[in-house]
Amino acid sequence: MRALIIEDERLAAERLTSMLQACDASIETVATVPSVRRAVEILGLRPQLDLVFMDIQLADGLSFEIFEQVPVEVPVIFTTAYDAYAIKAFKVNSIDYLLKPIDADELQAALEKFRKISHSSTAAFPQPGALEEAIQLLSGKKNYKNQFVVKVGEHLHMIPIEEVASFYSYEKGTFLQCVSGKRYAIDYTMEQVEQLVNPDIFFRVNRSYLVRQKAIKDIITWSNSRLKLELHHTGPAGEVVVSREKVRAFKAWLDR
Template sequence: MNCLIIEDEKVAAERLSGLIRKYDSSIEILNTIQSVKNTVKWLNENPTADLIFMDIQLADGLSFEIFEQTIVKTPVIFTTAYDEYALKAFKVNSIDYLLKPIDQSELNSAIEKYKENISSREIPTHVFDNILHSLTKNYKNKFVIKVGEHIKVFKINDVQCFYSMEKYSFLQTNAGRDYAISYSLDQLESLLDPVKFFRINRKFLVSFSAISDIISYSSSRLLVKLNSNKSKDLIVSREKVHDFKKWLES
């Protein structure tokens, strides 16, 4: 078994390493990393560790930002001195948290919990997006999507709409390309900047900058055309028309 420690305080990292080795001297610690930036770089360039110990507050931001920038398939045990952060992180499935100063017995229990749930590998990215948004009040500005063996990153300005179809959700780029994403439209509506995106009906969230034309439609509804020639004409539902017009003026 090997693990990765993400911790910006040298003393805390050394103490955690000692506790891990005391639990099991055969555990290999692959690396100790201090920042969000370097963690993302390491995860993109190295084989996945079996387990990650991750401090919530790092030198350059909250560790939840790591999940905004790369896909993390490894189980995570968060470490923190702040209860309000820990409690939010604890609500995520298949992970645990440790409050500093870390107690040996609590660390032992967390690793045992990991071993019992080892089959649960990947945590949905929207879970961390929701936590990050609740802590920082920042809106989501990029999407990391796995396409086959490749990882694609789309900035929010590259997206003209999000839509749902047959129980799945999709991101559509300004070029008209569609990519499946692991978010519901309800989740997206809470994560996206309401100045930039509006949910025109049950199935579509559209970008303000992607709208090329708006046409009066039957029964006091509106028809919206987006920039991409591949996009379909979209109908603003009757109950959304008033708010949609206000959104256009805001």
């Protein structure tokens, strides 16, 4: 199997190469390219490839731009640090993906899926409609919720998104925390909320918390390269720690 890796982070590319070798020693990484421009040049030469691993955010743009400039005639597995709101577009269109940091078991499963697809007549690379949808999601053009309806006794209240400081899960329930300090139960899972709100405004720091930047009072360096957040209003779920695998993406989200 001959694979091309399109990845602008050298260490991430080297790690993926090593993981591929560990999964299957017969896999040959033909090249590692860091940009849209270089990927277009390489693919334009029509090299003999079986599979392409493609990071979404490259040094000079989104990898979807590659498809607009050169035919990609081999299956693609996306690698991404983006959360599920964007990945949903790939899944419904049978585009495989690996969420960073890449897990060895998930990589193995993706390779098994590739092998099954390669022995069928089903196209394994992105279709135009899928790419347009994914680009739309990643460029922030998706329509996100402007308000949430909450029940207070026998009454329904509408909470504008501007008044929401965070969302959190606690004892099998999902709650909305307002900037005023009030909190309400909502009829959504955290996964659903994550897809309903604008990722430019809210960030999923761990499985239990989705926070707004303005809700953060202080950020403290914690053990094992993790970060602990002090919020203006903290729910009963306890201290808020940024998951280790999300620290880099969280810092990038803050530093926009």
